[in-house]
Amino acid sequence: MPTTTSAPVKPELLQLLYSPIAAELAEVERRLKGELRSEYPFVDELVRYGCLLGGKRLRPALLLLTAKAVGSRVTHEHLTLATVVEMIHTATLVHDDVLDEAQIRRHLATVNARWDNEASVLLGDFLFTHAFYLASTLDSVLGCRLIGRATNIVCEGELRQKGSRGNFALTETEYLEIIEAKTAELTAVSCRLGALFAGASDELAEQLDGFGRDLGIAFQIADDLLDVQGEEQSTGKSLGTDLEKQKPTLPIIRALELATPADRAAILEVVSGDERQPRRLAPYLDRYDALDYAKSRGQAYAHRARQRLELLSPSPARDVLATMTEFVMSRNT
């Protein structure tokens, strides 16, 4: 599998982007490190490694930025919940790497590559359960309820994705439903929690949930584009795994929809055959402008996300959320 040398979003850029919540994010980082420990050496080594696997801290950043954009200050509950959503995200990554048999994630060996699948399963479970416990330390049951529900939807989405493996009759609508569940539900709930715990009205919380949802969908479309392009890009993760695992993603769905019967048969041969390589798919994706189409769909979601911010008063935090909607699709360039 291809290995890579630098992150798609430069750390300096992230630092700039996150400057309105720099202190709070640093506190989340401290909490993550403080929570993910064990008095037993083997367990300690493994759970600390889990901490390193997170990357952009997108979900806690969304939660904190939303909190600040709505209520101007970040509370103790926000910091706890931001730690929780990052732990849950990391748990899903660790389990995804078992499923994908990925070797590299964020320039680090995945847990299953460095230890084994068993370690990945158990570490993921540890992270999930620790996150739920942490959410329950708040006085109100609301955090547990929203996080429990969202996480269950994420799992259902992952199961649907598994059920659709090799099913290249999957429609664009079904694809969008699946990525909404498996990816956007967690970014949506991050924004909703940030808003609600800052005293947002139900209407505003709903809009900001929608912001996180649209941004999450755009983000996943961008991620799927990266995987299918499979160029020597600097993504810090194994590429071409969707194709290898026969996951129907938007560019393939689009090309199949437009293709002549002969091209359709040829595409199906590539995606279902034994040599499922991005370079064999590329001519067909080009012929039907499938990458551009997927990119434009992602941009439409990013645009809608941006519009939803109009309910917020101007603030540096709102500006960062707006900037994110611009950056999300440029992951592919």
Add this chain to the structure above:
Amino acid sequence: MPTTTSAPVKPELLQLLYSPIAAELAEVERRLKGELRSEYPFVDELVRYGCLLGGKRLRPALLLLTAKAVGSRVTHEHLTLATVVEMIHTATLVHDDVLDEAQIRRHLATVNARWDNEASVLLGDFLFTHAFYLASTLDSVLGCRLIGRATNIVCEGELRQKGSRGNFALTETEYLEIIEAKTAELTAVSCRLGALFAGASDELAEQLDGFGRDLGIAFQIADDLLDVQGEEQSTGKSLGTDLEKQKPTLPIIRALELATPADRAAILEVVSGDERQPRRLAPYLDRYDALDYAKSRGQAYAHRARQRLELLSPSPARDVLATMTEFVMSRNT
């Protein structure tokens, strides 16, 4: 791997044992079936199968019996929490089967045998997250907190067990700590929840937590005995997997502790070598009375569990809890 034909505890016997809570357990069963559904056919098939994998419904039974023994009636909260603990137990079973590469569980093909490891990982995650969501539907955060904490301890115990794979220098104390975490924490919290949501004092809840803990430890010792005996017994699950996976269990730890240097070397050759079969271990376990020793340790925990029930007023539910402490070690006969 050996397959088997009937359960270690006969269904009729269980039915008799559970008669004081028959209606409530039937309601838990209905709730499990009602919760574990999906509108998507592949997901639905998989999560329904998860429902079948539970067996004796020991944990919900403990929760309901404790509730009845303390407060004489079972509330809506108890029914929800009983459903939650069974879902969590099933999640750990499904993930255990990935780890053990087991083929058979309760006379059914395991999820990883019928589908694959990926399906097991995702189904386990679905069950965990659904359980946490369900716990959060109660008004109080207490259920989430106790369940989150206990489940995290279970995961830490599983990780410690993994870390001790092939470490036959493990002491009896360490072994007991590990099984307390990975097995007894969930039976303990089931009893604590039953008691607390029935209005028990902290002292009584503590004793009943201790009851579930001691019973759980005895139960796991019995389970480990079954595995190492590896006879053609009717356990409904794959046997000899602990040995295969180089898990140090109590009979082996005991034999190693007492063995002459020559026997010690011979035992280590069996448990660490390529042919790790129960029949090769049997002569050494016999020579050092290691099975009887393990059984007597289990019986001591069962006895202490029984004593803890003395704080309860007499009731049919208390009688059943007492009977459980007698049955727990007879799983091996």
